[in-house]
Amino acid sequence: MIKVLVVDDHPVVRDGLTSMFAQDPAFEVVGEAANGEEAVRRTRALKPDVVLMDLRMPGTDGLAATRELADTAHVLVLTTYDNDADVVAAIEAGATGYLLKDAPRDELVRAVKATARGEAVLAPAAAALLMKRVRTEAVPVLSPRELEVLKCVAAGATNRDVAKSLFITEATVKSHLLNIYAKLEVSDRAAAVTEAFHRGLLVPKISP
Structure with missing residues (x-):
């Protein structure tokens, strides 16, 4: 069972998400x-x-909390904001994934399950924004480190395995993966x- 913490400054949103996951035996809020x-x-x-984190909240916001x-x-x-500054900021803060609140229920469920496994998740709209940013910054190929990460993934390594192998944190692995997705135009x-x-x-x- 996947344990979930719902973070949002709107009670209606929290109630809706809590109710949705409570109906699925695979989750516990x-x-x-x-x-x-x-x-x-x-x-x-x-x-x-998994922590479902809103970005814009009074006091300490979602980015600061994610960083901690x-x-x-x-x-x-999980946010309504899909501008490239927010997407990049969330990834740099160490978020495993970025999804919009208008995502279909099935997509959200899949995203939470993937996040629980430590896999990077990126909403199509967010991927498109990152892709545009990457193109604007004229970064056409993977960096040496991103290629190392992808080679490990191709060999079947989990995020944790990659982190141990390359002596970096899992958060850094997730960030590299999201950059790779944007550069290769995949999700x-x-x-x-x-x-x-x-x-x-x-x-x-x-093989020989």
């Missing part, structure tokens, strides 16, 4: 928070598998590996 400070405190006390929790929790940003790790082979960035091993 262990708590709620109305701001970033409360989110940090309750995450440390309740140890959820990046190395101790899987944070899935998940399997598609990233496939596209990398297609572009010749990865070369299949030939």
Whole structure:
């Protein structure tokens, strides 16, 4: 069972999300928070598998809370804002994923399950914004570090395995993966590996 903490300053939103996950036996909502400070405190006390984090909240906002929790929790940003500054800021803060509140229920459920596994998740709109930003900044190929991360993923490594292998944090792995998705114009790790082979960035091993 995946334990979820719902963070949003609007009670109606919290109630809706809590009710939705309560109806699914795969999830347990262990708590709620109305701001970033409360989110940090309750995450440390309740140890959820996934923190559903709103960005804009009074007091300590979602970005600040995500930054504090990046190395101790899987944070899935769930927001109405889809501008590139927010997307990049959330990723740099250490969010595992970024999803919009108008996402269909099934997409949200899949995203939370993927986040619980430590897999990077990116809404199509957010991916498009990152892609546009990458193109604007004229970064056409993967950096050496991003290629190392992708090689590990292609070999079947989890985010934790990649972090241990490259001596970086899981939050850094997630950030690299989201950058890779944007550069390769894909939305998940399997598609990233496939596209990398297609572009010749990865070369299949030939058995003797």
